[in-house]
Amino acid sequence: MGRNTRKRRTPLATKVIAGAAALAIGGGGLVWANFYASAHEKNGGHNVTKSRQSQIATINCPDVGLELSDVPERAREGVAKELALLDKQITDAYTRLADTRRAQAGDSNFVANAILGPLKSKRTATLDRISINIKRVGGQAPDDLDRLAECQGVPADQTGNGGGGQDGGQDGGDNGNGAAGPFAEDFINIKDVQPNSRDLQNGLAANGDTGSTGSFTTRCGVNENNLFNSDNIIVAPGVDNGAHHTHDYVGNQGNTAFASDEDLANADTTCQNQNDKSTYYWPVLRLQDGTQEFDANDLGGGAEGNVGKILKAEQAEIKFVGNKAGDVVAMPKFIRIITGDAKAFTNGLANANTSFSCTGFEDRQVTDKYVICPEGSQVVRTSNFQSCWDGQNIDSANHRDHVAFVREDGSCPDGFQAIPQLQVRLVYDVPAPTIENGQIKNPYAVDGFPEQLHKPITDHNDFINVMDDDLMNQVVQCINSGRDCE
Structure with a gap:
């Protein structure tokens, strides 16, 4: 590690x-x-x-x-x-x-x-x-x-x-993190989730059978390089341990709180297409099994209640899709997008996104629960990013106002235009936790702030576009022409 x-x-x-x-x-x-x-x-x-x-x-x-x-x-x-x-x-x-x-x-x-x-x-x-x-x-x-x-x-x-x-x-509920969760109430058997019942409008898939129907898949691995840190270059640039929880990184290998846009542009990438130096990162998923990880005594890790074995995704599928209402335009270089809210447990659901499911049951998505999958099925984390852009800014003061979620019909809010929607699907081989006498045994959970009690509603995902202009134009052309490209 x-x-x-x-x-x-x-x-x-x-x-x-x-x-x-x-x-x-x-x-x-x-x-x-x-x-x-x-x-x-x-x-x-x-x-x-x-x-x-x-x-x-x-x-x-x-x-x-x-x-x-x-x-x-x-x-x-x-x-x-x-x-x-x-x-x-x-x-x-x-x-x-x-x-x-x-x-x-x-x-x-x-x-x-x-x-x-x-x-x-x-x-x-x-x-x-x-x-x-x-x-x-x-x-x-x-x-x-x-x-x-x-x-x-x-x-x-x-x-x-x-x-x-x-x-x-x-x-x-002390799983080695001082009783900071998760708890039995945070888990649900996937078979008890009703199909197509996810009630949050955030994170809708932007694409459909009309409009721009193509896609572009970028293959960047599953963090084989073991690049982890607890920085957040988007929310807390220049601040050590600004995230207070550990992230997995794929794509750009220069992502720290102190990296400039120039540093990101000059960094190595794990993506097969070397012209994609974008940074894709998310909180690690851990099995709270007592394992002393490399960060067991570090800020962002065990020092802040994030304990247990880090589970590396078996698959990390990163895809850009179109818009059901029409064509998309190119994303600007270095645009920052955060989807989900690491503090949704205390902030409320306004920015909550991402969802959990199981392979073979992906018509059943749930945002406020971790799922218990049947034998032979794997845990899936899905993030559909905001896909409407204000046409001017690569970031905003609260890191949200420059982008917006697409509406159900594919349209964007007034003054916004459709950009390729980033979709991240992470698949994990997770031992199924069990619930005994109202207590969860061997739970898994996303890293987070201890005061958030490791609630699933706090899952989130981050992205900075560092594709070169030619590659971004290729992405747009593939999507708008209805082709599926890699």
């Missing part, structure tokens, strides 16, 4: 048992901790149920990144670094929350005065710097940005499965 060179930190599973914590991205989100008295502590054998009920289990902070939809391009790198600082502030507050359990038990105002108050002050200063970054280049920052400074403490009984309602043991 390849090595992740990120900074090391004590694994989250150990830290949670000891009372420490995890973090969120984009300056917000639901941060989860387990603060229950340990058996080795003085009075550790007292009424644990009472202890659970009296503890603040989470800190819920507004997601600042989602609010910043109009950031001038020249300010974006500075703003991204301030958002990363907001993440660190939440982490520090969360750690203090975990380290002061006895003080909290003796003072009902401790969390508000000693943790949430100082956190608000730090966030206010950081939000001020975000405003300065924006205004310095002539932009207009929201007047009420400071309203996002205050965070809330959430009691254990309000966090749902794993969010403080468990004792950290195996029966409580």
Whole structure:
């Protein structure tokens, strides 16, 4: 397995048992901790149920990144670094929350005065710097940005499965990640999924029997080079460990948070067509079986609750298809597209996408569950990307506004035009988990932020187009002429 060179930190599973914590991205989100008295502590054998009920289990902070939809391009790198600082502030507050359990038990105002108050002050200063970054280049920052400074403490009984309602043991959903999920409720037998029942409009297949009916398949392997890191060049350029979870990479081999467009253009590629240096990346899928992976002690890996054996896809099918309403136009070079939302569990379903299925059952797709496949069937992860472009921008401040999902009839929103739709289909040989007495045994899950509890709804996929112009034009010609090309 390849090595992740990120900074090391004590694994989250150990830290949670000891009372420490995890973090969120984009300056917000639901941060989860387990603060229950340990058996080795003085009075550790007292009424644990009472202890659970009296503890603040989470800190819920507004997601600042989602609010910043109009950031001038020249300010974006500075703003991204301030958002990363907001993440660190939440982490520090969360750690203090975990380290002061006895003080909290003796003072009902401790969390508000000693943790949430100082956190608000730090966030206010950081939000001020975000405003300065924006205004310095002539932009207009929201007047009420400071309203996002205050965070809330959430009691254990309000966090749902794993969010403080468990004792950290195996029966409580601890699969080596400090009871951070997934849970039995996150899985469904594929035979119990109704055909064609996926109810999200996001991620519809853009192509059909009319319009531009061709396709272009690029073959880039399944990460045989073992290229992994926990950066995210799209969301957090210039920020080490900006994703807080480990990605598989195929295609471009130069993808780090610090790579420029020029670096990407000059990098090697795993794609058979060497003119496709695009970067295709997604969170790794892990089997939570106790395996100590190469990143077991690293940021992005075990240090942030992402544990177990990394499962490499048996197949990674990457295809560009057309639009049922008409022709497509070329994608601009270096366009960035994110599909799905790594924080959908706390942010809601507005940007949720991707789906799980099983080979032989792919008319049954489910977005909010992991699937249990029958013997001989493999797990399938599918991502259909946004395929409408605003005609001008290769990125946007929130990394979403410059592209849009196609409508059911194939049309694009006003002012947008159809581009080739990227479709990524990943097939995995996953040992089927079992559910016993309401508990999941040997589950699999996508990497994610610990506060997201490894929910399947948080699956996502990322793409930067680094095809040369001639190849992109070939893609468009194949699609618009109805041919299937490679």
